[in-house]
Amino acid sequence: MLFPYIYVPHQMEKMQAFIDFIFYEVWCRAPIGLVFHPDLFDGDPDLKEVMSEFGFSARAAKRGRAFYKDVKAIYDLFAPLSPQEIDQFKQWFQGNNDLEKVCANDPVVQLARYADIAVAHEALGDQLATFFKGLYSPSLLGLAALRAKIGDIDNHYQTFLQTNKARECPFCGIGDIKGEHHSKREAYDHYLPKALYPFNSINFRNLAPACHECNSTYKLSKDPAHNQAGRRKAFNPYAVASHSVQLQVTLQHADIGKLTPADINLQFGPAALTEELDTWKDVYGIEERYKAKLCGENDGKYWLMQVLDEWKEDGRDPADFLRALARHAQKRPYAECNFLKKPFLDACQQIGVL
Numbered sequence: 001m002l003f004p005y006i007y008v009p010h011q012m013e014k015m016q017a018f019i020d021f022i023f024y025e026v027w028c029r030a031p032i033g034l035v036f037h038p039d040l041f042d043g044d045p046d047l048k049e050v051m052s053e054f055g056f057s058a059r060a061a062k063r064g065r066a067f068y069k070d071v072k073a074i075y076d077l078f079a080p081l082s083p084q085e086i087d088q089f090k091q092w093f094q095g096n097n098d099l100e101k102v103c104a105n106d107p108v109v110q111l112a113r114y115a116d117i118a119v120a121h122e123a124l125g126d127q128l129a130t131f132f133k134g135l136y137s138p139s140l141l142g143l144a145a146l147r148a149k150i151g152d153i154d155n156h157y158q159t160f161l162q163t164n165k166a167r168e169c170p171f172c173g174i175g176d177i178k179g180e181h182h183s184k185r186e187a188y189d190h191y192l193p194k195a196l197y198p199f200n201s202i203n204f205r206n207l208a209p210a211c212h213e214c215n216s217t218y219k220l221s222k223d224p225a226h227n228q229a230g231r232r233k234a235f236n237p238y239a240v241a242s243h244s245v246q247l248q249v250t251l252q253h254a255d256i257g258k259l260t261p262a263d264i265n266l267q268f269g270p271a272a273l274t275e276e277l278d279t280w281k282d283v284y285g286i287e288e289r290y291k292a293k294l295c296g297e298n299d300g301k302y303w304l305m306q307v308l309d310e311w312k313e314d315g316r317d318p319a320d321f322l323r324a325l326a327r328h329a330q331k332r333p334y335a336e337c338n339f340l341k342k343p344f345l346d347a348c349q350q351i352g353v354l
Contacts, residue, residue, distance in 0.1 A: 070130060307321050
């Protein structure tokens, strides 16, 4: 990830607060043996109002009734759990929602995927999947009874844009994020995929706008927290501390007209972020996408032609262009892909093309 987003508090966080209450104050207390009823939600009057509407109102939408039934079904499946099993679920719930520690691969954090839960609790794992995979959906979040309590996701996006001014996708730097002048919004990516992980599908620290290529073409349900070798570090989309990705380009030959991805070597730094960088490259197909851009007629090859046509043929020194580009890249690294353009043209100069 090239740069982190700034987290923006919003009314929609209340939906995660509802889930926190349902989990800790209702499901985890199911072994006490109380009959499932809206009175179990007395500790959160707004949530109780929603549950009463969904469970008992003749006007309740089908999706609202399904939400109520799912919460009850999970309550019933939690009822026979032992105290030790309840404690395990609490650790999983807390771990899946602590994105800062998950991304740092803190060994104290216990992550749970549906596959992990199914080992000992197959039916419960299936019911949790039904509930949490459907939690982030317009058919639910758009219901009037719920929207009145938690607000609207389109408003969240507009509020998000007011703080996060960059319109370049931070996950790749080569795609754009729809801004305030668009009538549509960008999709929110579930960083820990909702297809794999329960408990955090409406946690906005796990939801980050991403360009279409990042979200729907490359990442899909890839898991930033795991690979075949096990747990791994990943960039935190909402890290408080910023970082700077270093990129060096090396070309195998000077015939730019015949440049292919195989002729390009990319080196990323700094070394202190090697594991995070490796995860980022794997999840978002970064090397493939950057090399393709550098080989593109309207990208890398065009950048070179700009220097040769507009500077060299006019008798100007390409080194002056590179110095100006260095200043622009320092001030605005992601405008016009300066973060990629500069190391590419530096590589062209080193190999004698400029």
